[in-house]
Amino acid sequence: VDLTLSSAEESFRDELRAWLDANNPGREPEGDEAGFEFRRRWQRTLNDAGWAGVAWPKEYGGRGATLVESAIFNEEVVRSRTPQMANVLGLAMGGPTVIAHGTEEQKQRYLPAILSAEEIWCQGFSEPESGSDLASLKTRAVRDGDDWVVTGQKVWTTLAHQAKWCMLVARTDPDAPKHKGLTYFLMDMEQEQVGVRPLVQITGEAEFNELFIEEARIPNGNVVGGVGNGWAVAITTLMHERATLAFGLQVAVQIALRELVEKARESGGRNGSAASDDPVIRQRLAQLQIESEVLRLNAYRGLSAIMRNGVPGPEGSLGKWHWSEVNQSLTELAMDIAGPHAMLNEDEWTYRFLRARANSIEGGTTEILKNIVAERVLGLPRMR
């Protein structure tokens, strides 16, 4: 056990920290469009300095960072409170999938524009009737000469209105068993056959969209990983960078927790004393400190296991599930600390509280993650 950084890792961190300090563009402007353009410019700045595709191979414009360096990167960008990059899904999922499964031609074609945020990516996996049971999806793709013709509906599509490319999983063989008949496509969003409708969520904002696809055309050259191989390709997309992304999530929790401790000191508790003097509030804050430390340590353990065995250890499958619980308790505690102010939507804690409800649903529900842990890690019999 050794939780210190090597001197090479330290200098990587110091260089990155200094760069982020010097280049931090500050707070995002109000408004969806302005905010997005701001994040796009920020990604370009990062990319010009070689920071956008930190874990990507050098030959495709990345930095070729080690796993630990990628983890440091994810921690530091959150810690610096610099904006998110615009092309989150292209960077975290699309690019790595093309790198793993794409042809050389596809790599040359798509990767540079992901890094520069010139082409934004979105993801078309879930459907109204295929949520947790993703492999049951119904969107059909039928071969027509050199093209595929696609019809169906997708949902929870972030960034659909900005995106040039959609990572689309569609059924190409309706007669094959449900996991076998799927194919992974890159669909051009700039065609009339693809309709986008914003989906307003409980926070009042529209972070996601519905996609209505009516005979959209996709050239056969945009198949990634081979026809009928879509499930395997989609799974790598989902697994990708989970180990290093966990570092960003845990730092975000730690920052929020620090803010919450401040809030508890400033908010009124009983009898005119601060909320942070209340023994129950103190216990809950301490428990969150402990749980957020578990998130950090499990992320490190996951990394060590990958370095040693090439695959994440059992704790790797726990991270997202655990994070969602911690983030939900944290935001619930914020509401409790607020007292009567919790009735007012007056600061960002209200938004965070509401947004956190999705944490245990998005990217794999907690129930599905528990199934995975029970069956693949503990070896319990499959549920029927």
Add this chain to the structure above:
Amino acid sequence: VNFEFTDDQRAIKRTASEFLAARYKLEAVRALAEDERGFTDEQWREVADLGWPGVIVPEADGGLGLGAVELVVIQEELGYALAPSPLLSSVTAALLLVAAGTDEQRARWLPGLSDGSLRGTVAVWDQHAGWAPDHSEAEPADGVLSAVKIAVPDAPSADLLIVAGADGHHYLVEASAARITPEKSLDETRKLYRVELDAAPAEAMRSDPDAIAHAYATIVTALAAENVGVAQRAMEMAVAYAGDRKQFDRPIGSFQAISHRCAQMLLEVEGARSLTYWAGWALDHEPSTAPRAASMAKAYASDAGFRVCASSIQVHGGIGFTWEHDLHFFLKRAKANAHAFGDARWHRDRVADLAGV
């Protein structure tokens, strides 16, 4: 950054796991639970031959000079096997001697405690003690100490008692000077005693609050490690049973009500493990972090140890509630450990203090 054990630590783990699996099968644990003393001289000799009583004692004092991580490795395996042994009592006494013994006291006791020719234990809790693990009102006068201490492990077979007194001071008392009577312990695999001192000759240890705090942090980390092992075993028992036991014509582990319970066990076992290994590392390499890490590990492992065992009993159904099944021994050890040297609530309060809440 590397969370893996070194080759040496892995070797210690393997030795411990093989030795304990061979010598402390659950029938043997059960027999020792029903035995008055709870261990045999031969068993103690074997443990001493492995060097465990002196694992964390410096080489200059006759120990192996290894670190808290090695102690954690051994304690986790002891918890997994649920091996009854006076080892932890004696290690606890040795830790306090290393922290605050005078040169003479170290020379008098540590070589014997390390090679197993002597044993020690620690008497902490006053008869009317509250939650605080370090609160005592025992105050000596003219070199003698009067006190009544409860829940002192392995006292009659110990040579040395380290007695916690008022204001964080600790005193050495020869066990022969105490009146020792058995108590009924929740955990039958760890024997507890009432220790009465009536003007017993007591020798003050050095006053070194930081070193004593470090020793206590090491002790609670060792207890957390034990609970990690206990919980791991209880979880494995639940998973095995859920795969075997059939109701409604299918293994009960294929029902999500059962399998999700087991997944929750893994979450808590791994969380406790991560915090405990980190605390061990911090004790050895980053002392400024150690008090926080140790309290986090103790708080989390106190809760997780009990909850995982309780959940395992639920998975087992009626059979898990019988004396005949071994699970209750695990539940009791986990719960007793949870309340030794500060319960989860006390340690969370410390975490809050250290975080400036």
